[in-house]
Amino acid sequence: MAKKTKSTPKTKQRGLFRRVMRRVMQFGAAVVVLFFAWILLxxxxxxxxxxxxxxxxxxxGESVDYRWTxxxxxxxxxxRSAVAAEDANFCLHWGFDMDAIRDAISDGGSRGASTISQQTVKNTFLWHGRSWPRKALEALITPVVELTxxxxxxxxVYLNIAxxxxxxxxxxAAARHYFGVGPEELTARQAGQLAAVLPAPKDRDAGKPGPFVRRRAAEVMDGAATIERDGRAACFED
Structure with a gap:
């Protein structure tokens, strides 16, 4: 007759640990699948x-003004203005602009290097702030968005949720708020002024621009014309 193996406290602990880890892994896999489905949706x-x-x-304490277009x-x-202002190489990179990142590092981190893809991921799926967990999630999700x-x-998506x-x-909402027109009626100057406020929308006014916003809008207009001429707008224009 076979001799039964006697359970010990250590054996029971190992079994419990394996069951807990299995459940944790199953939960993690479910979260990843659901998040991927959210991205695809x-x-x-x-x-x-x-x-x-x-x-x-x-x-x-009130609803924001937001309508999808x-x-x-x-x-x-x-x-074109948004790309010229925020990510001139948008059509050329895979989610991260390595040249901009290197330039930002060489400048001691005094300027940002986030692409429109990264900003879209942050604004769509994550919270605002400079925490490392958010930046890590942004770095993981951005390639998935670029692929799908x-x-x-x-x-x-970026232009709708910015x-x-x-x-x-x-x-x-922005076109009607600042200029009283629909987004399809925006002129090159109005578009440049809207793009000029994107980095600091609570501190800049596209409708009554100060000297800085007027100067920045002129730069954006020049940049928008340039990316149209040299083909860097091809990926989002039919």
Whole structure:
């Protein structure tokens, strides 16, 4: 008759540890699958809201102004201006602009190097702030978005969820808020002024621009014309 192996406290502890780790791994895998499904879903449907919009609604005590508009119903000046202002090499990189990162490091980190792809990931799926966990998640998610979304889709989402003033999100709300027109009617100058406020929307005014915003808008207009001429707008223009 076979002799039964006697369970010891250590054996029971090891068994419990393995069961706990198995459950943790299963939970982690489920989170990854759900997050990937979320990314894929937003590649085809309008983004209903973002974590930052919800946080701003709570902070302000009222809903933010946000209406989704397809990029084909926006003035092409706006798309070019945003790319010229925020990420001139948008069509050339895979989510990270290594030249901009190297330049930022050489300048001691005094300027940002985030691409439109990275900003879209942050604004769509994550929270704002400079914490390392957020930056790590952004670095992990950005390549997935680049692989599963078109460049045109990335820019479309970016232009719809970017903040242009306190509580004003997206091209539709911004065009009407500042200029009283639809996003399809924006002129090159108006688009340049909107792009000029993107890094600091709560501190800059696109409708009544000061000297800095006027100067920056002129630079953006020149940059937008340049990327149209040299083909760096091809990835988001049909």
């Amino acid at each position: 937003y590649s085809v449907i309008p983004v209903p809201a973002t974590p930052y919009m919800l946080a701003e609604s709570m902070r302000r 397809p990029i084909d119903q926006m003035s092409p000046h706006l798309a 979304w078109s460049k045109k889709r990335i820019l479309e 903040e242009f003033d306190a509580g004003i999100f997206g091209a539709e």
